[in-house]
């Protein structure tokens with residue numbers, strides 16, 4: 001796929017990602033935004049996303065993100081990054097449906113392709129890595145390199161997870177040549193947490209429960225507890241990784257309440273469990289080692305339903 005060819009003659013271009021945008025979603029959307037502004041200065045380019053976490057405020061274009069999406073004029077090209085179209089913010093759905101051309105760029109194995117033009121590469125570490133591969137490299141500058149780098153570090157756990165390939169490292173090496181302060185960026189956007197976030201993490205770890213002979217772990221937060229600490233969903237990023245890091249755990253589940261009898265579920269695993277398969281069964285998706293879904297029922301209903309699927313996979317490994 002050639003981004004500029006797809007945008008040829010376009011005067012209005014929109015870019016969006018998934019609800020509750022994470023680092024890869026924000027990084028890849030703003031990287032594409034910066035690139036198109038540079039290459040197509042005559043076009044109007046707009047990014048639509050739910051308000052991303054403040055830690056991403058240093059990425060160029062962050063202030064230009066439209067979180068309301070009240071525009072009604074149709075777009076010539078509408079990009080959906082890091083997501084299937086069904087998972088974009090609700091107010092953008094109508095504009096997407098009216099767009100002359102839709103383009104889907106993603107790296108989730110659960111995405112079987114969508115839009116008029118679909119570019120889904122499950123082997124890529126991140127959507128930001130795909131944006132790097134698709135752009136003319138002479139357009140790279142410090143701001144564009146920073147946006148792509150943030151996307152990559154957030155989806156690879158700073159080049160740690162198994163989705164990190166030699167190519168990912170080569171791209172990282174090229175990007176840091178642009179001279180941004182990458183140790184600071186990693187610390188401030190990935191590792192650093194507020195005092196409140198740390199308290200919540202402590203509580204989640206303290207209240208966690210192991211099951212299936214200690215091979216799985218689950219913990220969660222209900223609405224009341226989230227309100228007590230004054231935390232929002234975007235403050236909870238990374239908590240599930242702490243559960244997954246516990247010795248002996250093959251599958252970690254973290255859930256937080258999103259409504260009456262409704263939970264957002266995050267799943268993480270090692271090589272034994274394909275959590276994308278589990279999440280897809282419940283209408284979600286993601287990657288083999290990291291996936292998510294939204295489930296109806298009480299906390300215990302959700303855990304029971306998930307554990308049936310996880311157990312089946314763990315049992316299959318015993319044979």
Ligand code: 5GP
Pocket residue numbers: 018084087108110240265266267283284285286287290291292293294
């Ligand atoms: P997280 O647990 O961090 O929210 O998400 C882990 C991975 O699964 C991410 O790549 C994320 O995009 C994907 N994911 C999380 N929730 C959903 C969901 O409800 N639907 C789909 N299709 N993917 C999800």
Ligand code: MN
Pocket residue numbers: 024025082107126127155
């Ligand atoms: Mn991603």
